[in-house]
Amino acid sequence: MIACLFDLDGVIVDTAKYHFLAWKRLAKEWNFDLTEEQNEHLKGVSRTESLEIILKLAQHTLSKEAFDKALEDKNECFLEFVNQMNENEILEGVTDFLNQLKQNNIPFSLASSSKNAKNILQKIGLFEKFDAIVDGNDIVNGKPHPEIFEKAAKALNTEPKKCVVFEDAVAGVQAGKRAGMKVIGIGEKEVLHEADIVIKNLTEISIQDLKNMIA
Numbered sequence: 055m056i057a058c059l060f061d062l063d064g065v066i067v068d069t070a071k072y073h074f075l076a077w078k079r080l081a082k083e084w085n086f087d088l089t090e091e092q093n094e095h096l097k098g099v100s101r102t103e104s105l106e107i108i109l110k111l112a113q114h115t116l117s118k119e120a121f122d123k124a125l126e127d128k129n130e131c132f133l134e135f136v137n138q139m140n141e142n143e144i145l146e147g148v149t150d151f152l153n154q155l156k157q158n159n160i161p162f163s164l165a166s167s168s169k170n171a172k173n174i175l176q177k178i179g180l181f182e183k184f185d186a187i188v189d190g191n192d193i194v195n196g197k198p199h200p201e202i203f204e205k206a207a208k209a210l211n212t213e214p215k216k217c218v219v220f221e222d223a224v225a226g227v228q229a230g231k232r233a234g235m236k237v238i239g240i241g242e243k244e245v246l247h248e249a250d251i252v253i254k255n256l257t258e259i260s261i262q263d264l265k266n267m268i269a
């Protein structure tokens with residue numbers, strides 16, 4: 055049985071831009087201008103690890119207390135954006151593709167590093183649709199470690215080789231491959247070259263494509 059495992063930020067909904075804006079605002083406090091290119095390395099990785107990466111880039115250090123406070127501030131800023139979200143922010147092709155999966159009895163799970171994933175799914179009205187949800191609260195090792203996808207496959211009672219992962223992040227594509235799964239990259243081929251195929255959005259994939267990939 056085929057199963058689909060979806061990343062959230064940048065695949066289901068464009069919250070990737072809100073993470074970027076929130077980090078950018080925070081880094082500005084240390085006079086560091088976070089670029090979109092640098093932000094590519096933050097996609098898919100946990101909140102704590104993202105802050106560590108930014109501090110290294112900015113050549114800035116924080117005490118343990120200031121570090122924890124920065125994590126809180128970033129999340130507060132991110133949640134300001136999230137609180138204004140609704141179903142209009144679901145990315146192109148997503149709703150239709152999830153409906154096709156349902157019609158074909160193909161189960162699907164969320165596999166997101168975000169600790170805000172359930173809240174976001176509720177905001178956009180997709181919470182009930184997923185057969186399983188694995189998020190940042192359920193894992194010890196963040197992407198590119200395969201743990202999150204292994205757990206999501208287990209939650210759907212499916213073997214890794216029957217799973218297709220949808221990912222917009224380099225770290226996420228690597229995690230899916232390390233889990234022994236097929237990976238569809240959402241974004242640019244140059245960035246996501248480790249994926250099995252790369253598409254712009256979910257309008258470009260069909261149930262038959264999934265079957266061909268898993269066959």
Ligand code: BG6
Nearest residue numbers: 063097098100101167168169170
């Ligand atoms: C991932 C995002 O989905 O979740 C990352 O791609 C983010 O950018 C990570 O850092 C953790 O999210 P949160 O909501 O727990 O801070």
Ligand code: MG
Nearest residue numbers: 061063064222
């Ligand atoms: Mg993502």
